[in-house]
Amino acid sequence: MDLDVVNNGGNKRMYHRAQQNERPSKVCYYWLEGRCTRENCKFLHGELPSSNGFSQKRSLQPIEERISHATSAGPRRGMPLKWFRGQGDRQGDAAPIENRRKVQNKICTYWIAGNCRLGDECKFLHSHFVGESMTFLTMLSGHEKAVRGIALPMDSEKLFTGSQDESVRVWDCQTGQCVGVINLGGEVGCMISEGPWVFVGIPNTVKAWNTKTSTDLSLEGPCGQVHTLAVGNEMLFAGIQDGSILAWKFSVVGNCFEPAASLSGHTRSVVSLVVGLKRIYSGSMDNTIKVWDLDTLQCLQTLSEHSSVVMSLLCWDQFLLSCSLDRTIKVWVATGDGSLEVTYTHNEEHGVLALCGMHDAQAKPVLLCSCNDNTVRLYDLPSFNERGRLFSKEEVRAIQVGSGGLFFTGDGNGDLKIWKFLTE
Structure with missing residues (x-):
């Protein structure tokens, strides 16, 4: 990491460079959301290794899978559907309140817009309703x-x-x-x-x-x-x-x-x-x-x-x-x-x-x-x-x-x- 310090004269800079083999200690929040654009981001683009060699949380889905999940979970537009007669009950979007390990009663704004890349890793609800x-x-x-x-x-x-x-x-x-x-x-x-x-x-x-x-x-x-x-x-x-x-x-x-x-x-x-x-x-x-x-x-x-x-x-x-x-x-x-x-x-x-x-x-x-x-x-x-x-x-x-x-x-x-x- 580069640290810029300006002296009282204002015309001289000192550079303190950390050792090159030092690894970031935090995972990039924007990378987790799939939208980090920094070429040399100072945070980690990956999982933090734990002391026992296993990841501290579940591995993230590949971006292609996460995009596919967000698309398939969204509304089905233009689908012929008999919703007055012969309509079967579909529970694919149901999210029982007591079974969701997520932020309750808060919808993911990215998912509802059709572009959340986190899939199941998103802490907000990917559902049209809870109940x-x-x-x-x-x-x-x-x-x-x-x-x-x-x-x-x-x-x-x-x-x-x-x-x-x-x-x-x-x-x-x-x-x-x-x-x-x-x-x-x-x-x-x-x-x-x-x-x-x-x-x-x-x-x-x-x-x-x-x-x-x-x-x-x-x-x-x-x-x-x-x-x-x-x-x-x-x-x-x-x-x-x-x-x-x-x-x-x-x-x-x-x-x-x-x-x-x-x-x-x-x-x-x-x-x-x-x-x-x-x-x-x-x-x-x-x-x-x-x-x-x-x-x-x-x-x-x-x-x-x-x-x-x-x-x-x-x-x-x-x-x-x-x-x-x-x-x-x-x-x-x-x-x-x-x-x-x-x-x-x-x-x-x-x-x-x-x-x-x-x-x-x-x-x-x-x-x-x-x-x-x-x-x-x-x-x-x-x-x-x-x-x-x-x-x-x-x-x-x-x-x-x-x-x-x-x-x-x-x-x-x-x-x-x-x-x-x-x-x-």
Whole structure:
């Protein structure tokens, strides 16, 4: 090793050179990751020999094998896969929490990008999830920006996804292939389905398609981006960027949706809506939840317990669940006079983006909770015991439940992942 020392005069250097037969005492960290570029690296590019002549840890795989491992462990793109019927449970990507001798609940960012060279030697997880009760089926790629909505119309063999790349993609549920792309000319903010109808929120408009009759409608009235949609009492509700909630009622005579009401009260954008128990609940960027009577459309109560944006709402039995960027999930229950109060608060380490509820193969209630650390947590209800965690390249804003234990997640990278709860 060369050591440069500058004297007080600043113009004379002394060189102290170590003996040439001295060997490095540390293994190069960058070499272990397969990315050291130094021609004369002062650290060792190899294993440190132990006193008994054996390596101190398992030998590293050859680079070719490690690249092959990273490639084969990645998502299978373009594979024809019947993921609605006849789909067998695949557990190749499963990583039981208690069996992994790795850094738990932390995905390898190089692996998820498809270029980790360490293979099994990597201390981070090479898996799409941790947990025992589910499996990753496949990933559908095509969107260029974040997926903001997933819809499964009734009695349809098609899956619809909407994205901020200003398009809706139509996927064949038998093959997993994209069979159509609809260009909208505006970023998709949300998407839902009700019966044969698919509704898509874009700036200043709600698009409506009937998958049976091929009816194509544009509902005017919104001012700004449509962030959220909900259906109840034979009406379509839309949460708008200007803080209003617009409602349309379907007219059988005219085969169209006619404006029914405009609900005002929020001071900032309405980003979440849900209908349940003859109420409609709205969450806003003003940090509040408003409770509206579904018949009279009058505001009954304003809930102000969250300290940041109310990102998602979920009605489950007699409970209302809400999540926020304030890193909490709150469970609300009605009191004797019908008003809501918080009965439980679950704290997260990160902001919470979306909630979705479903039942597993044993009919046990499971809460899917997306956080802004690019993970989706799965919790047993009502205990909130964590049973698994899903990983994505970017944060998940869209979660949709399908039939037969299937569920779907769409992330900020534009990828749509398909998952399934195991039957055993």
